[in-house]
């Protein structure tokens with residue numbers, strides 16, 4: 001089974017407990033005003049819908065799409081997003097060409113595939129469903145910062161679960177892998193290895209450009225601060241689909 005089917009199942013809320021609504025609300029305050037447009041804005045890889053909900057509060061007509069049935073259930077049950085989330089794969093979005101006013105992809109929900117062509121395909125799909133002039137916000141980790149972080153093992157407790165993580169870099173530093181072991185509050189355990197392709201901000205910009213998405217601004221955090229390669233925690237790229245793409 002691909003790692004992301006385990007990682008984004010029932011263990012996700014335990015491992016990423018700190019990635020909460022408050023963080024999504026911060027990002028929405030900084031970026032939702034740029035999506036004050038008529039029409040649907042897709043939250044691609046929405047997970048449990050925290051940004052779908054938070055951008056919605058700003059009047060953005062968000063619709064979430066994700067592969068994890070577990071997290072989509074959470075979006076419906078916990079955030080009341082029934083009718084606003086769809087199950088789908090970012091490599092093959094279930095929407096018509098040019099049908100979408102905007103898209104967001106938040107909190108490193110990109111770079112998961114072993115085959116580079118699949119990552120490129122996901123960006124191509126977002127470009128395909130956007131209408132001309134449509135905007136796309138890609139919120140990725142700042143690879144320049146991650147590469148400074150060498151192998152590290154951590155152990156922490158979240159809501160009664162114990163999470164042990166060991167990071168390593170692979171393929172000459174092009175990937176960061178994390179070996180995760182979760183001991184649930186009931187004592188049951190699950191282990192998996194997650195792996196993300198470390199795209200630098202410039203590389204991401206080129207990939208977006210190849211899909212017809214021109215980068216118009218770069219931010220480095222969830223408050224909308226400017227991107228600084230050596231200092232920013234995030235690489236957040238705002239791009240726009242050209243009228244001929």
Ligand SMILES: C[S@@+](CC[C@H](N)C(=O)[O-])C[C@H]1O[C@@H](n2cnc3c(N)ncnc32)[C@H](O)[C@@H]1O
Pocket residue numbers: 004008019044045046047048049050051065066067068071088089090091105106107108109112
């Ligand atoms: C790190 S989580 C972030 C979720 C959400 N954006 C957030 O910030 O809470 C990554 C998400 O990507 C989703 N995902 C992974 N592979 C996917 C795919 N091929 N198509 C759609 N979603 C996918 C996972 O199910 C998970 O919800």
